[in-house]
Amino acid sequence: MKNINEEEISFILNHLGEERENYFNAVAPPIIQSSNFAFDTVQEFRNGFNNSYEIHTYSRGNNPTVEILRKKMAALEHTEDALVFASGAAAISSAIIPFVKSGDHIVCIENPYNWTAQLISKLLSKFGVEYTFIDATNNENIEKSIRPNTKVLFLESPNSFTYEIQDLTFCAEFAKKHGLISIIDNSYSSPIYQNPADFGIDLVVHSGSKYINGHSDVILGVICGSKNLLNLIFSSPFMTLGAVLSPNDAYLAIRGLRTLPIRIKRSDESAKIIISELKKHPKVLKIYHPFDDENPQRELAMRQMRGTGGMFSARFDVNDFDLMEEFCNRITTFTMAVSWGAYESLMVPTCAFYQNQNKNKPAQEFNLIRFYVGLEDPYYLLSGINEALKIL
Numbered sequence: 431m432k433n434i435n436e437e438e439i440s441f442i443l444n445h446l447g448e449e450r451e452n453y454f455n456a457v458a459p460p461i462i463q464s465s466n467f468a469f470d471t472v473q474e475f476r477n478g479f480n481n482s483y484e485i486h487t488y489s490r491g492n493n494p495t496v497e498i499l500r501k502k503m504a505a506l507e508h509t510e511d512a513l514v515f516a517s518g519a520a521a522i523s524s525a526i527i528p529f530v531k532s533g534d535h536i537v538c539i540e541n542p543y544n545w546t547a548q549l550i551s552k553l554l555s556k557f558g559v560e561y562t563f564i565d566a567t568n569n570e571n572i573e574k575s576i577r578p579n580t581k582v583l584f585l586e587s588p589n590s591f592t593y594e595i596q597d598l599t600f601c602a603e604f605a606k607k608h609g610l611i612s613i614i615d616n617s618y619s620s621p622i623y624q625n626p627a628d629f630g631i632d633l634v635v636h637s638g639s640k641y642i643n644g645h646s647d648v649i650l651g652v653i654c655g656s657k658n659l660l661n662l663i664f665s666s667p668f669m670t671l672g673a674v675l676s677p678n679d680a681y682l683a684i685r686g687l688r689t690l691p692i693r694i695k696r697s698d699e700s701a702k703i704i705i706s707e708l709k710k711h712p713k714v715l716k717i718y719h720p721f722d723d724e725n726p727q728r729e730l731a732m733r734q735m736r737g738t739g740g741m742f743s744a745r746f747d748v749n750d751f752d753l754m755e756e757f758c759n760r761i762t763t764f765t766m767a768v769s770w771g772a773y774e775s776l777m778v779p780t781c782a783f784y785q786n787q788n789k790n791k792p793a794q795e796f797n798l799i800r801f802y803v804g805l806e807d808p809y810y811l812l813s814g815i816n817e818a819l820k821i822l
């Protein structure tokens with residue numbers, strides 16, 4: 431695994447794409463809050479129509495503030511270009527849609543992000559697109575899942591609850607051999623800790639609402655890839671569905687990106703402190719974390735990822751549903767809320783997925799909690815868990 435190139439990342443986050451001479455040498459980029467852009471001649475106007483991917487014609491296509499974010503994301507993911515969207519869900523949909531039609535087949539990892547599963551199994555299936563969800567921790571399962579009509583291999587490595595990993599080198603080669611488009615949701619690692627394009631994955635998508643923006647105040651999505659593939663995505667779902675990011679949100683995301691490397695490193699280090707303390711507690715049954723000593727995929731994780739960030743899950747030795755619920759209510763140092771990747775520590779107790787009387791339906795057992803460790807003091811965060819553990 432190549433080390434983080436700190437110098438390259440510093441240049442990208444502080445300067446790349448910022449043409450300050452075009453805006454009074456302002457250090458912070460301007461928010462170009464304009465829907466449309468003027469042309470002096472018919473010929474220039476014509477060019478604008480023909481290439482709204484690159485020329486500033488209309489802000490559903492390309493806006494100068496949004497473009498700065500696109501350039502930085504492409505550079506961070508080692509790809510030719512990037513498109514940004516009004517949400518991660520829009521980015522995921524737009525990465526898949528151009529490559530399938532009625533009668534085609536998608537292979538996807540089992541237990542991807544919930545709305546990715548819904549897109550494939552509920553929405554695209556309505557238009558005759560077939561799908562298979564597979565345990566992709568095993569390369570043979572991927573080989574067995576392919577059909578003559580398979581067009582897309584969708585990965586999420588690690589996923590965001592139990593952190594199963596796919597062998598990216600194998601997946602990229604397999605996709606190339608069979609003419610599939612390979613797509614990965616890389617939100618967990620962020621571009622700081624994993625660059626799937628280096629392994630040959632075609633399209634890298636992010637929920638930028640997590641680490642990229644990092645302040646729990648913007649919903650944002652990104653697709654990174656070759657100009658060829660992104661042009662294809664641009665002309666259809668991007669321009670037709672129109673889930674574009676506003677210049678103001680792009681500005682906030684550029685600002686959030688400035689501190690991405692130090693935020694994710696802090697989260698990573700604090701999570702490791704908390705995990706090592708929790709592992710000593712008799713009521714903690716299992717820790718789910720890509721680099722955990724007991725993770726059978728640890729070696730693969732360490733080959734593909736430079737670090738892990740602040741997210742992990744823990745299963746507690748609790749058999750009683752109501753006791754589990756009370757335990758979660760007593761953890762005061764982690765805020766109970768969806769999402770992750772920002773400055774504040776969060777937790778998602780899986781018992782919240784259960785209806786009161788329906789205690790065995792969801793994929794995850796009720797004694798699991800997903801923790802996201804933010805920027806607070808790790809010992810402060812731990813004290814809240816330790817306090818609640820007293821009732822178990």
Ligand SMILES: *Cc1c(COP(=O)(O)O)cnc(C)c1O
Binds near residue numbers: 650769
């Ligand atoms: C949050 C999330 C998404 C969806 O992103 P939004 O920005 O909320 O639309 C996709 N994948 C993963 C892994 C996520 O955590």
